[in-house]
Amino acid sequence: MTDRPADRSRPETPGWQDVWLLTVAVIFGLVLVFALFGAETTRFDEVGLGEGTVSRYQTHNGRQIHCRSIATAADCLADQASGTGRAKGTWLGWSQIHGVNGYQDGQRLSPWLMVDGLKAQGADLMTFSFANANPRELYLTYLHLQEKTPQDFLIWGAWLQGFYHEGVRDDIAATLRNDDVARELARTEVGRAMLSRWGPADPASGYAGAAPDQGERADTADASGKVQRLTEASIVEWLESRFDLFKARREAEGQLQLLTWDLQQIVLRVRNFILGLDTKKWQWVIPPARYALNLQATEAVLQDARRNGTRVLVYVPPRPVEHPFRFDAAVYTKFKREIEDLAARHGAAFVNLEDAVPGGYRVWGKTVGGDGALVMDGTHFTAEGHALLADALLDALTTHGVVPRPKP
Amino acid sequence: MIFLTLVVALYWRLDQRRRLYLLFATSLVFYGFWRWDFIPVMLASTVIDYVAAGRIQASKDEGRRKAWVAISLVGNLGLLCFFKYAYFILGNVNGIGAAFGFEEISLPWTIILPIGISFYTFQSISYTIDVYRGYTEARRDFVLFATYVTLFPQLVAGPILRSNEVMWQLETPRQFQATDLSAGLWLILSGLFLKVVVADNIAGLVDAGFLAPPETFSALDVWVLAFLFGFQIYFDFSAYSHIAIGSARLLGLRFPKNFDFPYFAASPREFWQRWHISLSSWIRDYLYLPLQGVRAGDRSVGGLRRTETHDLISGPRRTGSLILTWAIMGLWHGANWTFVVWGLWHAALVLLHRLWTAMVSSQGGAWRRVIGWTISLPLVMLGWIPFRAETLEDSWQMMRLTLDPSAYLNWHLIGGDYLWAVLPINIDPKAYLWCALIFLGHVFVWTVQCHVLPRATEGHWAVVVARGLYASVLAALVFIFLQPTHQFIYFQF
Structure with a gap:
């Protein structure tokens, strides 16, 4: 029996020298973080919109009319609920609604203008918009809102680019835990697919992944470590509230994430240079299965709205004709036709607002770079563009009887 | 990190015996950070193998020695099966049953898999089998053995250590070294x-x-x-x-x-x-x-x-x-x-x-x-x-x-x-x-x-x-x- 093996480790460097080296290095690393990022505060939620575009979620006479996440939906819902006896409506969309080019203080965006315009018609509108929202995310958002406060009307933007995007962000996926939402989802094929993919655990299913909530799977260890997590979270929160060094962490993390984005662009530019490619000509190709799922989600919303007596206006959003379109023309034509057919089949109003915001760079443009070059990104417009969109939507809502005509 | 710093600081101030007590106690506290109510499951596995190994060493009767190995295996693997595989087995039984028209069986309670159970049961089993094989001696000191099983640095996700690799280190007075x-x-x-x-x-x-x-x-x-x-x-x-x-x-x-x-x-x-x-x-x-x-x-x-x-x-x-x-x-x-x-x-x-x-x-x-x-x-x-x-x-x-x-x-x-x-x-x-x-x-x-x-x-x-x-x-x-x-x-x- 030989329990005790000989210590055969090779001679090591003097330990204390190494400990001091490590201590100095760690302190130097922390000083470096503070020196590089301590003084900056970047609005990272706007960086994704591109240079020259900012996001604004405005209030109307103190009322929260525009929400950026399900987590804050209660604010919009509470303010809408206070308008007793008035028609309640929701506008669901993407960054075209909260993004604005060349913004100046005091300018109003389309959600504000819509609320203002609908006031006389006895309707209270709230808006939810998420960057790069896809129809499945909006479907969940719609069900969540309907479950909280049944809506009388809905404005639904049919945006082809949204069909390109995949996934459901965490705060929206959390709505799948709501039994009422889950029950509604279970009615449709796409809803069932979403439930099985993003929904809460079925005790009989296995899971090996690394999602933060995986501990709920009953046949894997509950690794959520609640006491530990709460303790750590409280310590981190306390440290961030007291020390500038800890506050700098968020800035540093954001800047490093941006760095990977820049790196991606550099790699692509090098590739383009070597292969002589002109990427401005390239198309975005939506995988057929993803397109089908998003179309089904759109249809599910229209079906549910009809069943609940919610009037719907479906619109194809404005786009600048001067800007190169990233999708194949035939695909886009087919998309518009299919959306119009869906609307007709399920009793929703349809309007094509592709040309509703004319004016080229005046309404779609923004200045970027040190030389102030005028460019357009193809999605966002200026406050003037927002006004044009609001006018077009208000007109369509009234014309199609989605909201009552204003009393003379 | 705070926990580790405190344990390390205290550890080097104690004599060898007290170090063992400290490691055992802090390992339980560490596990309790996840869920304290599953500590008895871990201790059950520890006790099974402590007793089994002791009996194996004490006995000359091969049949009896094998029986104690079997008790260790059944005890540890039983815990593992119950906590880890109950839903899996049930799901498969229900799947087969459904094909023959049987009603679905469901469990009256929710089973939560204790964190680290796959690691500490395997570690515990290896000790008993090593004693049976004559690779190591059964320890009379329960705290020593329990510390080996529950040692907090490797408790929840390994490495799965053999008794021959760790026990002698726990038994031997260690000198603090800067290296x-x-x-x-x-x-x-x-x-x-x-x-x-x-x-x-x-x-x-x-x-x-x-x-x-x-x-x-x-x-x-x-x-x-x-x-x-x-x-x-x-x-x-x-x-x-x-x-x-x-x-x-x-x-x-x-x-x-x-x-x-x-x-x-x-x-x-x-x-x-x-x-x-x-x-x-x-x-x-x-x-x-x-x-x-x-x-x-x-x-x-x-x-x-x-x-x-x-x-x-x-x-x-x-x-x-x-x-x-x-x-x-x-x-x-x-x-x-x-x-x-x-x-x-x-x-x-x-x-x-x-x-x-x-x-x-x-x-x-x-x-x-x-x-x-x-x-x-x-x-x-x-x-x-x-x-x-x-x-x-x-x-x-x-x-x-x-x-x-x-x-x-x-x-x-x-x-x-x-x-x-x-x-x-x-x-x-x-x-x-x-x-x-x-x-x-x-x-x-x-x-x-x-x-x-x-x-x-x-x-x-x-x-x-x-x-x-x-x-x-x-x-x-x-x-x-x-x-x-x-x-x-x-x-x-």
Whole structure:
């Protein structure tokens, strides 16, 4: 029996020298973080919109009319609920609604203008918009809102680019835990697919992944470590509230994430240079299965709205004709036709607002770079563009009887 | 970190006996941070093996000794089966029952899998079997044995240690050494970097990728997701091992390494000599070799290395043992058929490798290794698909795509103006970038660690400065990305 093996480790460097080296290095690393990022505060939620575009979620006479996440939906819902006896409506969309080019203080965006315009018609509108929202995310958002406060009307933007995007962000996926939402989802094929993919655990299913909530799977260890997590979270929160060094962490993390984005662009530019490619000509190709799922989600919303007596206006959003379109023309034509057919089949109003915001760079443009070059990104417009969109939507809502005509 | 600092500070102020009490008590507190109500389950496993080992040593009667081994196995595996496999078994019984028109059976309670149960039961079992085999002595000191089973640095995710590797260290008075402190701190810093900077940053891309419907993937996407998850699980788990080994080192305890650059293995068999070495060695000594009636080792080193017992049986029994071993290895990781498929995938790779080496000469040197690595790495990575996929159906769809030539290109765009768009990238392009960066970074680190550092002059000013800068960057990045919410993947197993 030989329990005790000989210590055969090779001679090591003097330990204390190494400990001091490590201590100095760690302190130097922390000083470096503070020196590089301590003084900056970047609005990272706007960086994704591109240079020259900012996001604004405005209030109307103190009322929260525009929400950026399900987590804050209660604010919009509470303010809408206070308008007793008035028609309640929701506008669901993407960054075209909260993004604005060349913004100046005091300018109003389309959600504000819509609320203002609908006031006389006895309707209270709230808006939810998420960057790069896809129809499945909006479907969940719609069900969540309907479950909280049944809506009388809905404005639904049919945006082809949204069909390109995949996934459901965490705060929206959390709505799948709501039994009422889950029950509604279970009615449709796409809803069932979403439930099985993003929904809460079925005790009989296995899971090996690394999602933060995986501990709920009953046949894997509950690794959520609640006491530990709460303790750590409280310590981190306390440290961030007291020390500038800890506050700098968020800035540093954001800047490093941006760095990977820049790196991606550099790699692509090098590739383009070597292969002589002109990427401005390239198309975005939506995988057929993803397109089908998003179309089904759109249809599910229209079906549910009809069943609940919610009037719907479906619109194809404005786009600048001067800007190169990233999708194949035939695909886009087919998309518009299919959306119009869906609307007709399920009793929703349809309007094509592709040309509703004319004016080229005046309404779609923004200045970027040190030389102030005028460019357009193809999605966002200026406050003037927002006004044009609001006018077009208000007109369509009234014309199609989605909201009552204003009393003379 | 606060917990570890306090324990280490107190530990070195106590005498050996009190150190044992401290380690045992703090290990229970550490476990209690997760859930205190599961501490009795862990202690039950400990008591079973403490009693069984003592009785085995005391008895001369072979039948009685075997009976106590059986009690240990039934007790530990019973706990494991109940907590880990109850839903799996029930789901399969219900599936079969439904085919014959039986009503679904459901459990009247919810079973939660105690964290670390797969690790501490295996560790506990190994002790009893080692006592039976005469590899170690049964300890009369319960606190000593309980500390060995519950030792907090490796309690929840290994390495799975043998009694011969740890008990003597716990029994022997340890002297504080600065080399232990510096080595431990370096290991912890490296582990934190691998976890919070590398593994956690790609976790979001992997999760989003595997949650998307597989029918929306291209073949390239599947390969990138397979590699990316392969990197995630490796860095996540090896990070934990680094931290566990480093924490033990702060207490003057030395654990064997658990990973040895597995993605640079030149064959599937070599992969298992480098990946989760303590588990693969355990499986070798307590399952695979016994299945063949071959004498096993007593150390958690070497992985599934061919041992001195090279005169293994051949033929169907050997192949059958291999397949059974791998199916169990898969099931150990999780109660789902996807894990069994993963295990069988590796069984198939090892069998193919055996066939190949039987046919081809073993000469060839470096080029042979490069070719072996080029073939082995993608196959090992592809194996992670069933391991990570939500369902068998998803796994199958994803694996099938890699064999489908039409899934590699957007054929309908060929000939148009959009040359590059013929390469279908349907997941977040950032996944491709991270995959490439991590691959290149890993090759760089391997080159430096295995080929540059061994030749560097210890203590040379350039080496000292380079180590200092390296530590500064690591510390800065860990500080920036450290979040309280991301747990280690292997905590689930």
